[in-house]
Amino acid sequence: MTSEAIQARLKQIVKPYVNNQQNFENLTSESNFINDLEINSANLVDIVLDVEDEFDIRIENDDMEKMMDVEATVGVIQKKLTTK
């Protein structure tokens, strides 16, 4: 799967947790979940669980710690998909 395709699916996953709609509409690979999208840090766990369901992968603690912005999250998903 291309990183563009992953990012498009990720955008739908984070949508319900976003508090800054303007930054969400202008989402880029650099968008940070907490600083830019103003997502409650506790909801990062929900995003990770939704990512697991959407892509049928398993995220571990050290992966989770990296998943703070779009680019890093897409990277983790891509790596998991290739080793699946």
Place this chain on the structure above:
Amino acid sequence: MKSSEIISKLPYQEPFLYVKTIDEVSDKFIKGSYTFKASSWFYKGHFKNNPITPGVILTECAAQIGLASFGLYLLSQQENINLEQVKLAMTSTTVEFLKPVLPDEKVIVEAEKMYFRFNKLKSSVKMFNMSGDLVLRGELAGVILP
């Protein structure tokens, strides 16, 4: 981990401890109880001459059983965890209140685990009075760190 041990390790004390018993606990489910003493501090103000347990206190009771006690038990099932100084934070609540709870009423709280991942516990909770009526239902989430 025994029920009395769970309660002794909770980071609350009077007048803000809202767990009296833990009656059942497993990896999926917890059941506990509490009796709201008529002498409790909040009845004097909620409401004037008409004491009713505040919804926020019912929510706290549901959370102390369905998140804090449950989370302590789930953490205790993991290896090499020190439970002496756990840190708790409630992160979200979605609750409905269906019946009032009056002074000296006992309630039973039942909580089912929705997930416990990355130190976040999300539970589906129900609170019943002694007639078996549902008084509160909802979903609570919190973070628990050893």
